[in-house]
Amino acid sequence: MNDTTKTLSGPDLTQGVALSNVADGAMLLGHAHGEPALLVRRGDALFAIGAMCTHYGAPLADGLLVDDTVRCPWHHACFSLRTGEALRAPALDPVSCWHVEQRDGSAYVREKLERVGQPSAPAAAGRPGAVVIVGGGAAGNAAAEMLRREGYSGRITMLSADASVPCDRPNLSKGYLAGTAPAESNPLRSPDFYRASGIDVKLGARAATIDTASRHVQLVDGTRYAYDALLLATGAEPVRLEVPGSGLPHVHYLRTLADSRALVAKALASQRAVVIGASFIGLEVAASLRVRNIAVHVVAPDTVPMQRILGPDVGTFIRKLHEQHGVTFHLGTTAASIDERGVTLQNGEHLQADLVVVGIGVRPAISLAEQAGLAIDRGITVDEHLETSIPGIFAAGDIARWPDRLTGERIRVEHWVVAERQGQTAARNMLGRREQFDAVPFFWTEQYDFALAYVGHAERWDQAELDGQLDANTRDCTIIYRRGGKTLAVATVYRDLKSLRAEVEFERTIATTE
Ligand SMILES: Cc1cc2nc3c(=O)[nH]c(=O)nc-3n(C[C@H](O)[C@H](O)[C@H](O)COP(=O)(O)OP(=O)(O)OC[C@H]3O[C@@H](n4cnc5c(N)ncnc54)[C@H](O)[C@@H]3O)c2cc1C
Ligand code: FES
Numbered sequence: 001m002n003d004t005t006k007t008l009s010g011p012d013l014t015q016g017v018a019l020s021n022v023a024d025g026a027m028l029l030g031h032a033h034g035e036p037a038l039l040v041r042r043g044d045a046l047f048a049i050g051a052m053c054t055h056y057g058a059p060l061a062d063g064l065l066v067d068d069t070v071r072c073p074w075h076h077a078c079f080s081l082r083t084g085e086a087l088r089a090p091a092l093d094p095v096s097c098w099h100v101e102q103r104d105g106s107a108y109v110r111e112k113l114e115r116v117g118q119p120s121a122p123a124a125a126g127r128p129g130a131v132v133i134v135g136g137g138a139a140g141n142a143a144a145e146m147l148r149r150e151g152y153s154g155r156i157t158m159l160s161a162d163a164s165v166p167c168d169r170p171n172l173s174k175g176y177l178a179g180t181a182p183a184e185s186n187p188l189r190s191p192d193f194y195r196a197s198g199i200d201v202k203l204g205a206r207a208a209t210i211d212t213a214s215r216h217v218q219l220v221d222g223t224r225y226a227y228d229a230l231l232l233a234t235g236a237e238p239v240r241l242e243v244p245g246s247g248l249p250h251v252h253y254l255r256t257l258a259d260s261r262a263l264v265a266k267a268l269a270s271q272r273a274v275v276i277g278a279s280f281i282g283l284e285v286a287a288s289l290r291v292r293n294i295a296v297h298v299v300a301p302d303t304v305p306m307q308r309i310l311g312p313d314v315g316t317f318i319r320k321l322h323e324q325h326g327v328t329f330h331l332g333t334t335a336a337s338i339d340e341r342g343v344t345l346q347n348g349e350h351l352q353a354d355l356v357v358v359g360i361g362v363r364p365a366i367s368l369a370e371q372a373g374l375a376i377d378r379g380i381t382v383d384e385h386l387e388t389s390i391p392g393i394f395a396a397g398d399i400a401r402w403p404d405r406l407t408g409e410r411i412r413v414e415h416w417v418v419a420e421r422q423g424q425t426a427a428r429n430m431l432g433r434r435e436q437f438d439a440v441p442f443f444w445t446e447q448y449d450f451a452l453a454y455v456g457h458a459e460r461w462d463q464a465e466l467d468g469q470l471d472a473n474t475r476d477c478t479i480i481y482r483r484g485g486k487t488l489a490v491a492t493v494y495r496d497l498k499s500l501r502a503e504v505e506f507e508r509t510i511a512t513t514e
Pocket of ligand 2: 058075090
């Protein structure tokens with residue numbers, strides 16, 4: 001989904017813009033040296049950076065200025081106005097950054113600033129000699145990259161049970177499955193990138209045990225890797241459906257690129273699908289299969305899809321949205337059995353299907369941590385630095401349960417951006433930074449042309465207040481989730497700035513709880 005099309009609009013910023021046309025706190029979209037560029041004024045300071053987010057190409061001009069950064073409107077990446085650096089995932093690459101000259105009441109965008117990387121520090125300078133990362137997903141990849149960005153020059157080995165390099169997992173249930181995003185959009189990085197960065201990625205490498213005394217990770221094939229610092233980023237595994245016939249070949253799960261490829265191949269030859277589970281994955285899969293014109297039935301025990309997380313208003317809307325696209329729901333029931341021709345529900349009804357997709361939740365992949373004797377609490381227990389109960393071993397992503405600064409509770413979430421940001425913080429802490437993980441959780445979902453962004457974390461809420469409108473005619477709203485009167489999370493539909501402001505508000509709350 002990376003959009004690399006760069007259409008130019010607005011003024012040529014190299015030709016000069018009258019300062020009177022650039023208000024304090026404004027972002028002026030134009031172009032410089034053949035690239036879309038933003039001219040930004042903060043007080044007396046002027047900055048010029050690339051105008052498109054390096055994640056999926058969102059227009060940063062629609063984002064939010066916060067101090068000397070700009071936040072992306074779509075998935076909340078954060079870029080430095082001073083250097084263009086991607087300070088926060090999900091963007092991993094910087095945007096361009098230019099020198100701005102002020103002369104005779106005008107601002108001129110001049111030459112591109114050279115990127116100043118962190119000097120490569122010798123392994124001996126209080127840094128680990130060898131880092132092993134178990135997991136080649138969002139957190140593992142972000143950690144490996146951040147180690148290099150921070151100038152770490154020691155050995156980095158990424159052990160991944162996957163058959164392919166880290167991939168853009170959210171794409172697997174959306175554009176790639178729908179057939180609207182090409183296969184090339186799946187890998188986060190090319191094998192060449194890892195080679196050039198000196199990140200040794202071992203694929204099909206499943207870790208079996210950790211010897212915490214001798215500091216070794218051992219693979220199922222017996223190969224051993226010594227570590228000085230270890231990051232566990234093993235993610236989550238789909239919960240398996242245990243009904244007769246659930247092992248049949250037309251029953252699919254979706255976690256890995258291989259799963260998605262198998263699903264795409266099967267979808268090409270299918271006409272009728274049953275999706276078991278009205279989770280985010282289940283509903284995104286349903287939407288993508290509808291784009292392929294496959295008849296879709298969704299089966300789930302819920303009475304309103306997504307109600308527990310998003311509340312009745314959004315749940316009812318999502319149900320209607322899918323129905324408008326031709327999906328049939330069978331709610332308040334589950335699958336009793338599966339056969340070659342379809343799925344039998346608990347009420348005896350038989351739904352014909354040549355493809356069955358199960359999306360009934362995931363479990364954190366913590367067996368390695370359990371074996372190693374790490375503290376476990378429905379995930380791996382980590383402290384505010386993402387360090388586990390054994391010093392030198394860190395955990396990030398779907399497996400990590402961390403002390404949430406906002407609620408004071410220990411939480412574990414299954415969000416792409418959180419996993420990447422945790423990987424980045426863990427990387428810095430493996431280098432001795434002692435940085436607290438205090439990012440506000442963020443996730444998004446996309447189904448058809450509907451997108452929802454969610455900041456904060458409300459596992460339990462007692463009030464979901466909708467401001468705006470969410471129906472067939474208008475999609476423009478904010479939903480605030482509260483418990484005991486306290487705002488815990490904010491969901492928005494087509495209100496990107498509100499979502500960004502809610503994130504900043506949560507950050508300020510966290511800052512005052514120091
Ligand atoms: C189809 C799909 C769509 C999604 N869409 C969204 C979305 O729109 N928005 C959102 O916020 N989140 C989304 N998510 C959730 C998001 O992808 C996860 O939260 C995120 O990937 C978690 O990152 P992670 O690094 O913890 O785990 P993962 O990305 O799952 O990576 C785990 C890695 O660990 C490896 N591994 C596991 N065990 C071992 C072992 N013993 N030895 C070696 N390697 C091992 C795996 O092979 C894998 O490489 C989606 C998830 C899926 C599956
Ligand atoms: S497009 Fe900017 S964060 Fe996704």
